[in-house]
Amino acid sequence: MDGQNWQLSNPILGLVVIALTFLLFYIVGYISNRKSVSAKELYVGGANVGAITNGLAMAATYMSLATFLGITALILQLQVPFIMLWIQLILAIPLITIIYGTSLRRMGAFSPTHFIRDRYGVAASIIAALFMILVSIMYALGQMIGIAITFETLLGIPYVTGLIVFGLIIVGYITIGGMAGATNNAAIQMIIIALMFILPLAAIMKAIGAEGWYFPPLLYSDMVPAMLESLPTFFDYQFSPKWYFSIIPALTIGALGLPHLAMRVYTASSLKSARSAMTWFAFILGLVFSATYAMGFVGVYATATQGVTISSGDADKLTIILNLVYNPEWVTALVIAGAISAGLSTLSGNLLAIGALISQDIIATLKPDISQKLSLRIGFIAIFMGGLASILLALEPPAFLVVSILWAFGLAGVTNAPLIIVGVWWKEANKYGAMAASVVGGIVYIIVSPFVFPSIVLTGHAVTDGMGLSGAMLAVPISFILLIVVSYVTNRIPGLAGNLTKQSDIELIERIHGWKDIKPYRYNSTLGAGITVLVSLAIAIWALMPWGI
Amino acid sequence: MKAYKKEVQFTIWMTLAFIVVGNVGFIFSIFPTDAMLFGFPVMYIVPILMGWFGVFFLTLIAGKIGNKIDDEIDLENDSLGETDEVGRVE
Numbered sequence: 001m002d003g004q005n006w007q008l009s010n011p012i013l014g015l016v017v018i019a020l021t022f023l024l025f026y027i028v029g030y031i032s033n034r035k036s037v038s039a040k041e042l043y044v045g046g047a048n049v050g051a052i053t054n055g056l057a058m059a060a061t062y063m064s065l066a067t068f069l070g071i072t073a074l075i076l077q078l079q080v081p082f083i084m085l086w087i088q089l090i091l092a093i094p095l096i097t098i099i100y101g102t103s104l105r106r107m108g109a110f111s112p113t114h115f116i117r118d119r120y121g122v123a124a125s126i127i128a129a130l131f132m133i134l135v136s137i138m139y140a141l142g143q144m145i146g147i148a149i150t151f152e153t154l155l156g157i158p159y160v161t162g163l164i165v166f167g168l169i170i171v172g173y174i175t176i177g178g179m180a181g182a183t184n185n186a187a188i189q190m191i192i193i194a195l196m197f198i199l200p201l202a203a204i205m206k207a208i209g210a211e212g213w214y215f216p217p218l219l220y221s222d223m224v225p226a227m228l229e230s231l232p233t234f235f236d237y238q239f240s241p242k243w244y245f246s247i248i249p250a251l252t253i254g255a256l257g258l259p260h261l262a263m264r265v266y267t268a269s270s271l272k273s274a275r276s277a278m279t280w281f282a283f284i285l286g287l288v289f290s291a292t293y294a295m296g297f298v299g300v301y302a303t304a305t306q307g308v309t310i311s312s313g314d315a316d317k318l319t320i321i322l323n324l325v326y327n328p329e330w331v332t333a334l335v336i337a338g339a340i341s342a343g344l345s346t347l348s349g350n351l352l353a354i355g356a357l358i359s360q361d362i363i364a365t366l367k368p369d370i371s372q373k374l375s376l377r378i379g380f381i382a383i384f385m386g387g388l389a390s391i392l393l394a395l396e397p398p399a400f401l402v403v404s405i406l407w408a409f410g411l412a413g414v415t416n417a418p419l420i421i422v423g424v425w426w427k428e429a430n431k432y433g434a435m436a437a438s439v440v441g442g443i444v445y446i447i448v449s450p451f452v453f454p455s456i457v458l459t460g461h462a463v464t465d466g467m468g469l470s471g472a473m474l475a476v477p478i479s480f481i482l483l484i485v486v487s488y489v490t491n492r493i494p495g496l497a498g499n500l501t502k503q504s505d506i507e508l509i510e511r512i513h514g515w516k517d518i519k520p521y522r523y524n525s526t527l528g529a530g531i532t533v534l535v536s537l538a539i540a541i542w543a544l545m546p547w548g549i
Numbered sequence: 550m551k552a553y554k555k556e557v558q559f560t561i562w563m564t565l566a567f568i569v570v571g572n573v574g575f576i577f578s579i580f581p582t583d584a585m586l587f588g589f590p591v592m593y594i595v596p597i598l599m600g601w602f603g604v605f606f607l608t609l610i611a612g613k614i615g616n617k618i619d620d621e622i623d624l625e626n627d628s629l630g631e632t633d634e635v636g637r638v639e
Contacts, residue, residue: 091571098563218597293597514626
């Protein structure tokens, strides 16, 4: 079956299903349209979204097209290590919520950069916003690649044509119509994603003969012996503890800097509701993530024991191919609709973040007196341009689509997460430290990535460098060290005192933690900052030592 | 002072707990085992189960304690004297 053209024999069926899905999203958008007259309405849905809707929307925003396409491909390539890498991504919303989400919600921020502006001033916030735009575009790029691959599979039309035509249709849809009901739509998309992924997986498992087909996420152990027989290495960890440790700075901390995720916490109607949303998020995401590992397992199982051949160029299409092999065509059409939903919800989150970053965090910061109407218009233009940029970048995509998304996590972890985390918890952090951390950390991360100077990398292992695991293990600690040390030193240089806004920083920090008074002992631990510097230093040195991959 | 300490300790310990529960694979990479559970290798299924139910369970705890600490901060705010409310005590 090598070199087989994997596509629906009846593309009309797929198109009809996708058109119906879009119609549903449009109707939901129309019904829940409260007319976005203010920036607050536009970006955080008026900050009154209920816990279940918000939890589902958080999961949908997070669960990108990668769930349907990229992850299973990397499981096919890397096997169990990639599953171990993916598991911790579920920590994103819980950690954002407990570390800084509730504080920023209390502050009434639209985006993490909004906090950075109030905390560190205009210059630092613009640097952070520029990096966040890059992060959002890289993330949107992953979705664009996925959408083009999906349409390629669906219609058999060339990748580039599909990318441009459907990319523009989708970006136009998000820009014009998808905005108002973004959260309600994201919640519905989450349900579609879960159903369209798990039910077809159950049918595939039944066709293969798995006994636990009725609950695919966990009940496939009866396939383990056959798997071990034909592919004894499947469950091997392959890499050293250092590789597994590098996941924490790159992806666990990286997710804390992702703007479109944090924005979902601010849409909550109250702090209590934000906290129960994180529980819903964890439950539904755990369910679909586990099903994804099962799909990856079944994919490897099918290629190892069932004679299904998938060429490396088709690896990203694993989920769709399995459906084409084992399920009727109409099921595959539904799966494709699920994949498009997943891409759409994430893409709208990314583009919404780009709109907020450009119109609120850059233009409104530089020109605070522009009218509400103009600001909104700039937001819409920015959303469209962000989509366009990701289409253009997707013309020559990286080999696996998840790689660009995961690299973006690391960049967010280097340039934004330290500024927000330390900024919320340490009064001494100031704008000099923030700028040094963001600029130097960001440059180091970009230099050691394989994309700019392919010869300057830390491991030479393509996937490890490409996903930013090695780069973030060096650059994230550097960023924390610079932020703390530079702030500590510059706070003690009398000549710089006039440029710092110490009193208002202190008031801001007390206020966002819920205090009505100010106490010098709060959020002011030099010991805590010192320990953070020492731990960061040890991790950065470890990152520079040989990786042995 | 009490609510502040609780808030800081809660955030540090809860963050560490989440990181550990979500990165069980890292622990198994240091302490490998050949044991099996529910028909899967332990090193495969335990990280998956912890990454779902472990994290879910922690969010329940984190939500409860977080809400309680908010109430305590409010209580301490309410007990402030008129004089130093929204004061600029340095």
